[in-house]
Amino acid sequence: MSKFILDLIVIENRKLTDQYVLLILKSPEKLPEILPGQFAQVRVDGSSTTFLRRPISIHYIDYEKNELWFLIQVIGDGTYRLSQLKAGEFLNVILPLGNHFSVPKDYKASLLLIGGGCGVAPLLYLGANLKRRGFEVNFLLGARSATDILQKSEYDRYGNVYITTEDGSMGERGFVTAHSLLKSSNFDYIYTCGPTPMMKAVAAYAAKIKAICEVSLENTMACGIGACLCCVTDSTEGHVCVCTEGPVFNITKLKWQI
Amino acid sequence: MANLNINIGNLQLKNPVMTASGTFGYGIEYADFIDLSRIGGIFVKGTTIHERQGNPYPRMAETPSGMLNAVGLQNKGVDYFIEHIYPAIKDIDTNIIVNVSGSTVDEYIETAEKLNSLEKIPAIELNISCPNIKEGGMAFGTSCPAAAQVVKQVRRAYKNTLIVKLSPNVTDITEIARVVENEGADAVSLINTLLAMAINAESRKPILSTITGGLSGPAVKPIALRMVWQVAHSVRIPIIGLGGIMNATDAIEFMLAGASAIQIGTANFIDPTISVKLVDGINEYLSRHGFKSVSDIVGALDIS
Structure with missing residues (x-):
């Protein structure tokens, strides 16, 4: 796949929580084909400490509107700068980068998409894509508390959404791997993105039930x-x-x- | 349009802008972004006699004006390069120069000998300055006798243009440069990365798996510029300047200090098109100042 350097226009910078923003960007040129799981290298301008581009996963793409969404967690000065972008400003990106999640050959395969923290970001675009292809999609999203469950209404559009929070303020209490869904159902494919300990626990579960497991x-x-x-x-x-x-x-x- | 041609030994460059080893892969990684034939040369990834896996992750630490790397010369070895990579890049209309590294003098010689036979490789860059490998590498570039020995032996074995990449991690870089010139190098390139370190205070651990690594980016530019200036006054062979170049003005400063050509490195990561922008920027500078040829600005620093 060819890679492109594009100046995207910020359409909206929506503050989701104290720590997260949703950037909605529009491309002046037609967006190239971008597959779920791929990412962009985003240039950070004006930071005295952030020198390199930031790899940011593709949260969602609306080809009809030629829009691309990034879910950004503010961690350092680079992501802070990105969180301060205003509508009308430009963001320089290189995309599409990397490989992508695979699509099961059997459309009856049962799928589970497990995300934790900012790792939920690429699963929205993946879920939307899988639903469009006729799969039944299940999301299992984990966070510290209810306020950290991001974009739930968006995930609701494309599948069943199951939630765990560490403090029990939404969904089941505990880590994603403790959710009752994992005991009551079986899955053929598990896709996961999030903190490494979470992904390792998910991978262990997938190995136990002999599901195909892809981690980002x-x-x-x-x-x-x-x-x-x-x-x-x-x-x-x-x-x-x-x-x-x-x-x-x-x-x-x-x-x-x- | 000014004349941008520059010669380094027998190496003919269409312009003085080349890309630094380890920052540009084998060139093809950047083919979506630029016309590779527009740049003067591509220094491909450090190549060794045998495959190397490099150092464990994490290998990179960002700093406010640059980055540390500790890749450790990960590559598939010179035979793989010759069989699988060379055929894919040999017809790019620019100079493809292979950066050669080793743990022993024999490894340098053997790798250089294998590259002798490649028609479209007009030069090698002898890397005696990698700070990220346990044996060899920088050890050859930080001692005059060791530098002399490896350059002398490779010079005997290698027929085309021999460029030697110098380490800044020395007390006096001009001593090493003179030794390298005396042993028959056609040119020197400088500087490689500066030995450096980064710490995560929260975890109280080093960021790099190797604890120390090599610093590159604009943070090192003033040091690199000073070293190019010093070496330019110590040797007669051409100098290829590198270290923190981010734009055409930086490149011109290196040439004014005495570099006949330059390499752009870390900046490729932030702007994959930066190399061709340098070509255009140098040309614009020459026109604006009324220079007919880029060679007119080499060492043209006015210290009156």
């Missing part, structure tokens, strides 16, 4: 296009770049102790 890694990156070799993960084929061989990996390719 968030290693720190410099180039995002396979040139610098900074973002590697250890795989069955040795060190591979998360930006080009990933970010999505089938867990059988990773050397995780699960």
